[in-house]
Amino acid sequence: MRFSEIFRLVWLNLSQNKFKVILTSIGIVVGSATIMMVLAIGTGGKMEVAEQFKNLNAGAIDISYEGGNSGFGFNMGGGRGAGSGNGSFGGSNSGRMLSGGGMPSGGGMPFGGGMPSGGGMPAMPSGGGIPFGGGMPSTGEGFPFGEMFGESQVNEEVILTYDDAETLLTFVPGITDATISYSTTTSVEGGDLEDASYYTVAGVLHNYATISNLELAIGDFLTEDDNDNKEKVCVLGANVANAIFGNAYSAYNNTLYIDNRSYVVAGVLTEMGSVASGISPDTAIYVPYNTGVKYITGNSISPIVTVIAEDVTQVESVMQNVETELKESYPNTTFTISDAGSKMDAASASNETLSLLLVSMAVIVFIVGGIGIMNVLFVSVKERTNEIGILKAIGCSRKAILLEFLLEASCTSFVGALIGVMLSLAITPLVELLSVRVELSVGGAILSLLFGVITGSIFGFYPAYKASRLVPVVALNQE
Amino acid sequence: MKSINKGYMLGEQKLPILKDISFSVERGEYVAILGPSGSGKTTLMNIIGCMDVMDSGEYYLDGMPIHETLEDDLTEVRNRKIGFIFQNYQLIPTYNVMQNIVMPLLMRGLTYEEAEQQCIETVRLLGLEERIAHKPSELSGGQKQRVSIARALVGHPSILLADEPTGALDQASGKDVLKLFRQLNEMGNTIVMITHDLNVAQSAKRIVRIVDGKLIE
Structure with missing residues (x-):
């Protein structure tokens, strides 16, 4: 059939x-x-x-200090005090005072098992707000000195600087780029805005755009000179440009007022959509790092240093080296170190x-x-x-x-x-x-x-x- | 057929149905096998129709040794050499008249259109032209039996095998069917009809009686 x-x-x-x-x-x-x-x-x-995660570079490692202190009175740290003690970028760097050289190295004892950027980090892609920071006392077991000498909490305020970023770039192998940024919320006026509105203002360096995969719809990103000369220029996120000026073209070369000071719009970013981590590019205004420090935030900032690991598979070891390197400069401070890759993986x-x-x-x-x-x-x-x-x-x-x-x-x-x-x-x-x-x-x-x-x-x-x-x-x- | 024996197991005992049956039908004959119910005539028909296997004996159809043929080849024999006409018509209810009639030809590998073409003559002979698109449920008993006969005829089989062909019909329709059988026989078809009714059997040219599994000519 x-x-x-x-x-x-x-x-x-x-x-x-x-x-x-x-x-x-x-x-x-x-x-x-x-x-x-x-x-x-x-x-x-x-x-x-x-x-x-498209604003995250797979090899990106964020280092931040989020207040609090894990140090103990007895400073076992040592290291390259002089090396890290050179001029601070943004402002006071009182924390450095504690990282005196010449003490016998205790092999990183204060940090014992309390390395905060361990396995717990990649749990959720919730970004920088990971609450390990310095607030977590490193109750390193087998650390008898604390009790012997009594703990003396020293609230050393650490503000990371571009020098720290450069130090990492110089001394940690396998890092291709490093930048520093911070963000704050401040009032913005101008354009179509009838009243002052609050926006996220991020102080960044010229290489931030590359590191965070930002693309410009119009104009240019901030330059090194803008930062050095503390120029009052800014780059707007797509939504900000639309909200304040109607569209990216109107925004370009226009002027807006951040904290009552006029800034020229040097460029507008393409729309990125929502992001899981870090500053949301669509709703942010980017200004040169130094400009922001000088006119907007003063020294009350908690910047994030971002370094880029050359080889994505080596992120773990780079993170360890970063931690070791930071310990040299800040022996009593615990930093939050997180990598984009593990967030993506998780x-x-x-x-x-x-x-x-x-x-x-x-x-x-x-x-x-x-x-x-x-x-x-x-x-x-x-x-x-x-x-x-x-x-x-x-x-x-x-x-x-x-x-x-x-x-x-x-x-x-x-x-x-x-x-x-x-x-x-x-x-x-x-x-x-x-x-x-x-x-x-x-x-x-x-x-x-x-x-x-x-x-x-x-x-x-x-x-x-x-x-x-x-x-x-x-x-x-x-x- | 030579010394055909067939029995069924009843518990542990074998109940003989056909006992040493030997007979032959020549090409062009019209034979009635007459017997009361329980005499083994349906079992005999199943064996003649290659639907059941015998326990012992020899059976040649068109010179082909059926007793040595495997089931898969018997399918081919049923399709090409035998045309069945059943008491209760055995039409497929979901197919219409034409679809029922063409089935044996489709099984030979013809396309539906080719098969339909070949059936036209038979359909006309049986007066079913007006009914080809009807479902069996829309036909009378006599018409159903005509469809059944048409299906048996279309493949030009060596033998037409009819099991109580008038059993489910009223007298008039029954007479029509028997008349049709005569006509078909005169056209050269070999017919073997099984019945318990002497009147029906008398329409055949030769009567073979079966009693208790034994044949009496």
């Missing part, structure tokens, strides 16, 4: 039992829709992660775990759906035993009967899978209402169709095989 004719018979049978086909394939409908949504949500999640990993969970769910749904198909086909074979008998009596081969029933199963599940794909298209807007990003793809649709048909065919095989093995005379006499 020709395949096309078997297919015609299958079509005839299915088209006359449409309702039964739909009922049979409900398991496959749900399974396919699940697979499609799982893939779409998985892809959406990945893209979300990628977008949220976010990707949690996303993948979720995807895996959803895929497992889809597989279970498919198995249940497949068993459903098998049951209905068994009933169908039973119901149509007489028909199978007639077909056998008039010379239908086992192969043709097997193929007919198998094709019926495959077609039924194909219909189910198709309905499933359409269902997932229909429910996508609902899922998106729940703030879940869904990225439907043709590949996902094909895969779920394929999975549906394969499941139906696998589970349809046994009933089809049973049908093909019926003895003609027995089948024919079955009522």
